[in-house]
Amino acid sequence: MNGLQANLRSTVSTSRAVIALVSIGIAASVATAAPPAPTDVEAQDVAGDGGGSALVRWTAPAEAEGITGYQVWRSETAKETGDRDATERADALAAAETEAFENEQRRLVDVEGLSPEAAAPRSRAVARQAAISLARDPAALTVTETGPHDTHWILVDTVSPAEGSLEVSKLDPDSSYTFIVYSVAPGPDGRPERSEASAPSGPVIPAAAVLNLFRLPLLIILLALCGVVLLFILLARRGMPLKIRTIAGLAAVDEAVGRATEMGRPMLYINGIQDMDDLQTVAGVTVLGRVAKTAAEYDARIEVPTSRSLVMSAARETVQASYLTAGRSDSYNPDLIYYVTDEQFGFTAYVSGLIVRDRPAACFYMGAFFAESLILAETGNSVGAIQIAGTAMPSQLPFFVAACDYTLIGEEFFAASAYLSGQPDQLGSLKGQDLGKILVGVALIVLVTLATIAAITGSTEIESMVSFIKTVILGG
Amino acid sequence: MLKRNVPLLITALVGVFLIVANFFPSLSAMSEDFTVFFGIIAAMAFVLGGGSLLKVHLKKISDRNAGWAFSLIVLGTFAITLAVGLLKIGVPPNPTFPDKPWSGSVNADGTAFEWIYEYALKPLSATMFAMLAFYIASAAFRAFRAKNIEAILLLGTAFIILLGRTFAGYYLTSWIPIDGPFSGLRIEELSVYIMQVFNTAGSRAIIIGIALGIASTSLKILMGLDRSYLGGGN
Numbered sequence: 068m069n070g071l072q073a074n075l076r077s078t079v080s081t082s083r084a085v086i087a088l089v090s091i092g093i094a095a096s097v098a099t100a101a102p103p104a105p106t107d108v109e110a111q112d113v114a115g116d117g118g119g120s121a122l123v124r125w126t127a128p129a130e131a132e133g134i135t136g137y138q139v140w141r142s143e144t145a146k147e148t149g150d151r152d153a154t155e156r157a158d159a160l161a162a163a164e165t166e167a168f169e170n171e172q173r174r175l176v177d178v179e180g181l182s183p184e185a186a187a188p189r190s191r192a193v194a195r196q197a198a199i200s201l202a203r204d205p206a207a208l209t210v211t212e213t214g215p216h217d218t219h220w221i222l223v224d225t226v227s228p229a230e231g232s233l234e235v236s237k238l239d240p241d242s243s244y245t246f247i248v249y250s251v252a253p254g255p256d257g258r259p260e261r262s263e264a265s266a267p268s269g270p271v272i273p274a275a276a277v278l279n280l281f282r283l284p285l286l287i288i289l290l291a292l293c294g295v296v297l298l299f300i301l302l303a304r305r306g307m308p309l310k311i312r313t314i315a316g317l318a319a320v321d322e323a324v325g326r327a328t329e330m331g332r333p334m335l336y337i338n339g340i341q342d343m344d345d346l347q348t349v350a351g352v353t354v355l356g357r358v359a360k361t362a363a364e365y366d367a368r369i370e371v372p373t374s375r376s377l378v379m380s381a382a383r384e385t386v387q388a389s390y391l392t393a394g395r396s397d398s399y400n401p402d403l404i405y406y407v408t409d410e411q412f413g414f415t416a417y418v419s420g421l422i423v424r425d426r427p428a429a430c431f432y433m434g435a436f437f438a439e440s441l442i443l444a445e446t447g448n449s450v451g452a453i454q455i456a457g458t459a460m461p462s463q464l465p466f467f468v469a470a471c472d473y474t475l476i477g478e479e480f481f482a483a484s485a486y487l488s489g490q491p492d493q494l495g496s497l498k499g500q501d502l503g504k505i506l507v508g509v510a511l512i513v514l515v516t517l518a519t520i521a522a523i524t525g526s527t528e529i530e531s532m533v534s535f536i537k538t539v540i541l542g543g
Numbered sequence: 544m545l546k547r548n549v550p551l552l553i554t555a556l557v558g559v560f561l562i563v564a565n566f567f568p569s570l571s572a573m574s575e576d577f578t579v580f581f582g583i584i585a586a587m588a589f590v591l592g593g594g595s596l597l598k599v600h601l602k603k604i605s606d607r608n609a610g611w612a613f614s615l616i617v618l619g620t621f622a623i624t625l626a627v628g629l630l631k632i633g634v635p636p637n638p639t640f641p642d643k644p645w646s647g648s649v650n651a652d653g654t655a656f657e658w659i660y661e662y663a664l665k666p667l668s669a670t671m672f673a674m675l676a677f678y679i680a681s682a683a684f685r686a687f688r689a690k691n692i693e694a695i696l697l698l699g700t701a702f703i704i705l706l707g708r709t710f711a712g713y714y715l716t717s718w719i720p721i722d723g724p725f726s727g728l729r730i731e732e733l734s735v736y737i738m739q740v741f742n743t744a745g746s747r748a749i750i751i752g753i754a755l756g757i758a759s760t761s762l763k764i765l766m767g768l769d770r771s772y773l774g775g776g777n
Contacts, residue, residue, distance in 0.1 A: 117568040153639060161638040198641040240568070275568030282566050289562075289758075296759050300768070343772075344581055346757050349764070353771040376592025377585050381772060405599045406592035410664070412671035424609055438675060445678040459753045461746045469686040477749045481756030484769050492768050500759040507751055 102252035102262045103128035105137060110246045110268040117282070118240030118275025123268065124232040125248045134228045138249040138261065140220040141235060144242040148219060155211060160198050168194035215247060215264035225251065238273045245270050284540040291506070296499030303495025311494055316455050316473035317354075317486055323453045324361040327428035333368040334358070335427040337418060337443065339434020339458070340374040340411055343381055346481075347459050351434035352381050353484040354457065358431055359386040363393035371404040372421065374414040379406045415439040419446045432456040432471070433480070436463045444470035457483065551767045558765040596621070620663075627655045700737060707734020 105125040113120040123139055143151070171193040175186035214220045223235050223246075238244060245267040254260035303309055327334045336358060338351040355371065362369040371386065373379040383404045390399040407417045419442060422430065430447040432440065433456070440456075440463040447454045448470050456467035457475030467474045475483060478500070485493035514536060521529040557577055564570035600614035608614075626632075633655040637646035649656040687698045706712030712730035719729050726732060763769035 117571070157638045160641060164638070164641070195636075195641060198638070202639070202641050275571075277567065277569065279566055279568055286566055292755070292758055293762055296762055342585060346760055349772045350760065353769070356771050375585075376588035376590075376595075379592055379595060380588055384773065385771070402599065402602070406595045408596075410668070412668040413664075416667075416671055420610065420613070438672060441678045441682060442671070442675060445682055459756070461749050461753070464749070466682065469682040476752075478752035478756035481753070481760045484760065484763070484771055488769075488771070490768075493763065496759050496763050496768065500755050503755050503758070504752065507755070 102250040104262040104265045105248045108265045108268040110271040115276045115280035117279040119238045120236045121273045123246045133252045134250045136225050136251045138225045139223045142245045143219040164194045164198040167197035243270045292503045295502045299499035300495040303491040309494045316475040319473045323429035328365040328367045330428045332428035334429040336371045336431045341435040342375045343377045347435040354433045356385045357487045359389035363390045363395040372407045422446045426450045430454045441466035707731045
């Protein structure tokens with residue numbers, strides 16, 4: 068027995084020695100084939116930002132010849148690890164359940180002679196039980212092995228060999244990260260081959276600064292534009308005469324309501340398909356107030372189907388106030404302002420059907436619209452309704468222009484509130500907006516001129532200036 | 544008075560806070576909370592919306608208005624979908640928790656809710672969307688009538704763009720050498736040029752106007768100058 072044990076020990080130790088030699092041989096061959104890894108990997112938080120960015124630096128290896136790039140990897144956060152574990156666990160359970168189902172189904176059909184349909188419920192029960200048993204034994208579920216330095220790593224980016232640093236963004240500002248870098252070079256067979264992982268960087272938390280300095284240019288632009296608007300509001304209050312051009316679409320509201328009254332047919336008002344957190348919807352509710360007031364004065368019927376409950380509530384308030392202002396509060400009927408559905412094409416189908424059945428004399432489309440814009444406007448056109456639309460969705464404007472009688476284009480739509488109120492404060496804001504437009508125009512001309520000069524002369528100074536304005540000032 | 548001033552105050556405070564939070568990252572988490580508040584308010588309003596839906600369609604059925612049968616279908620499908628979703632009919636347990644029968648998602652593959660979505664709602668939506676092609680044709684027919692110089696220019700441009708997106712356009716000018724000095728006159732190149740230069744310039748001008756309009760309107764709402772969204776001007 069002792070002799071057998073001794074023999075066994077001798078065989079095991081010989082095997083270990085052989086394995087060790089083979090491993091050393093493999094390691095040696097790998098070491099000769101793989102490119103050298105970068106050194107001195109450091110990571111630091113980007114100062115003055117909004118959080119979530121870190122700068123990773125490394126030193127190229129001494130023998131950097133042949134290196135075609137560097138791969139930067141970051142460590143997983145605790146949340147990412149938890150999510151990955153949960154996904155792997157769910158996948159493993161689902162795979163076990165499928166396997167158990169197939170085995171049991173095969174046994175029942177092949178051995179017990181059941182039909183597949185009859186066997187399926189029993190197979191499902193067995194499979195479910197197998198999954199339950201596995202779920203109760205977490206040790207039975209294997210998770211992905213860790214990478215270098217006993218950590219899970221996520222690839223961030225691959226950069227060119229000329230780079231020695233990379234700014235990594237979209238990180239969690241509250242989590243700690245470490246980074247490793249690999250060199251990449253073509254292997255003996257020409258395929259890209261990676262070095263061993265570098266030593267990990269020190270931990271870094273990409274924390275947010277108190278004030279995001281990268282957004283300062285945006286703050287300055289915002290203050291300048293708001294300042295101009297406020298200035299004109301103040302000037303208007305002091306009696307500065309203001310002239311606003313006629314907006315045909317808004318001037319036509321009275322005509323449309325009058326036509327509906329004469330024809331004895333209802334009017335339809337669609338406030339877009341977005342919720343009250345979209346400014347276009349708010350602007351649409353503003354125009355609704357004016358249309359409803361005119362409708363109340365003419366005693367015309369206005370119907371407002373909405374695709375959002377909150378818009379229905381706001382529209383009811385607005386229309387009620389308009390009827391009250393017109394002295395016709397007794398004519399206000401809240402049931403004419405109602406919710407249909409949030410579903411885009413469900414709403415479109417309802418409104419199209421309504422237009423065809425009720426044949427409204429006037430249709431108003433004011434708000435945010437998508438693909439349904441043309442379906443609604445063409446249906447309205449087909450029943451001969453006078454149609455007025457207003458939206459700030461550039462892709463839908465051509466459809467409204469083609470199918471409606473009047474269209475409020477973008478800024479005209481937002482100007483509606485001021486235009487309709489006629490108050491000096493609001494008209495002043497429109498003038499301020501115009502001056503803001505001039506400022507933007509001047510900035511555009513200057514930048515385009517600079518970019519053109521840079522392209523013609525090849526001046527790197529001007530090019531970097533344009534790049535700075537584009538990425539830092541306008542991109543903050 | 545309170546009914547008007549309290550919402551104005553809330554609007555101003557929340558609006559200013561959200562602008563400030565854009566520049567102070569430590570406040571951004573709180574600004575995200577306001578988005579959650581909006582979701583809660585919208586969910587409350589959904590009860591009103593559901594009530595309105597029931598009221599309108601029940602009234603239509605009761606009055607036997609034109610199309611009352613459609614209202615019956617609306618209410619029927621509404622009730623079925625609601626029941627299927629709330630009772631989680633045909634929902635298998637979540638694979639991670641196979642011993643918890645109600646742990647699965649109603650949107651999981653093979654559930655009754657998913658079936659309704661996949662085989663009823665999606666085809667119906669796709670049908671409505673597909674009809675857009677015919678509406679585009681009828682609108683284009685009207686818009687491209689060559690009534691004046693502008694309309695002729697529009698028609699010509701549209702013709703080039705449409706041809707440039709088809710093989711016919713490519714075939715018509717394929718005799719122009721692709722690497723020659725006149726390659727820009729090939730219809731597919733002209734089409735790209737028109738879209739990238741003229742179309743982009745026009746749409747960006749509109750977008751700049753819209754951005755300024757949004758900024759100005761937001762400012763008016765924050766300052767309480769524009770109160771029309773609360774129902775009436777003053």
